Amino acid sequence: MINSNNFILMGAMNTKNLQVSPFSLVLAASLVLVAVLISQWQKLGLTKDLLVAAIRAVIQLTIVGFILKYIFRINNAWLTGLMILFIIFNAAYNAHKRAAGIPKSFPISLIAIFTATILSLVILVVTGAVKFIPSQTIPITGMIAGQAMVADGLAYRSLNSSFHDRREQVLEKLALGANVKQASEGIIRDSIKNGMAPSIDSVKTMGIVNLPGMMSGLMFAGVDPLQAVEYQIMTVFMILATTSLSAFIAVYLAYKQFYNDRDQLVRD
């Protein structure tokens, strides 16, 4: 997940080793053909998806590249803030799409991701770990909001499946006189855990199984590995805080959507 942010902070780094010419990119595109050939050969039916995905990635990244270049050059606090809000909005929209019909999932995602992202960002800026300049805050926001988005999406999926599978149990608890929170307690706990679990797992294996994105990007740009590790440790703290806070807020706001105003279970 973090790999999408491989090139984070590179703008400030030594880039003499980084010379990807448009021509070498075109040659690299032949790698997509490998995937297409496998799809054709194995009749996976993914050829169209692969080509669309590759073309979309090129277009989206190119546009983002130009926008970021402009924002980095202007270095205006308002514009940076606007970009941060744009990233949070997009993350919330994507988390909402994974909510499979949970009512109000967009505003809930927005509140959860906004709170978790801004809180982490403020702590990072106040402690001096990150400077409030676009080349640092924008990529960091992308990483935090992206993690929160994944955590919330998984938490929503867990809420949906748990309320479906444990419907009778929830009804029985309500019938015994439990309020909606008491009737949902186990589901709330499991859903927050499920939202956070992949982040914790990825953090646990960091450096052993995967060289995380932030660190890889910095080393790619020629930064000393120990310095890269320092930044990576910072992102570990950031990821743990963000995913837990965002999943917590999202689940606590979303579970109530499974009930109506008479505390009756309305979704399964």
Place this chain on the structure above:
Amino acid sequence: MGTILQLDHVSYTADKSQILSDISFSVAEQEYLTISGPSGSGKSTLLRVISSLITQTSGTVNFKGKSSLDYDPTEYRRHVSYCFQQPQLFGNTVKDNLTFPFEIRNQPFDQKKATDSLQYVGLSAGDLDKNINALSGGEKQRVALIRNVLFPPDILLADEVTAGLDDTSKEIVHKLLKHLNQDRKMTLISVTHDDSEIRDAAKLYNIVAGKLEVPTNDQQQ
């Protein structure tokens, strides 16, 4: 005895199909009402409406002279308690289930009250720590019933609580229901298929295709 529960023209429609149709009846305090009827006739839906787990599409359910919709739902369900057909037990042990009614009321667990109840239904104090998967169907049903009445409700809605039980368990459950009704002055509405319960019913209603059939005097026992 005054009326504790009054249903007026209660109907319930779900997904365009009418499950309950224009049901009206009243239940007096400490009455023991038995409701029978074929499977799928709407008996469980009726109990769910009365316990406010679902709301009727039209009509009113009055509890102690006030519409069920005017009560706080949680508070209401502590007074009008619904025991499910084939109930699911929570957690791992019998104790997990018997602590639940205390937990939701923020009260400390009264172990003596729990073990006394267990003993009344033929289980022992030692069963408190028994794993729920080690219980027979009849034992599970008895634990579930105790869970409903540790804090005695005004009305207990028993949904086929003897269905599929062996004779011993059935007898114990019947004894408990009678005890709750006669000694603890609990109003009971029991939905059943059980012949002996129907035969012994003090007051019997039938539900057929969502409609209540109030028996004529000579049918009424």
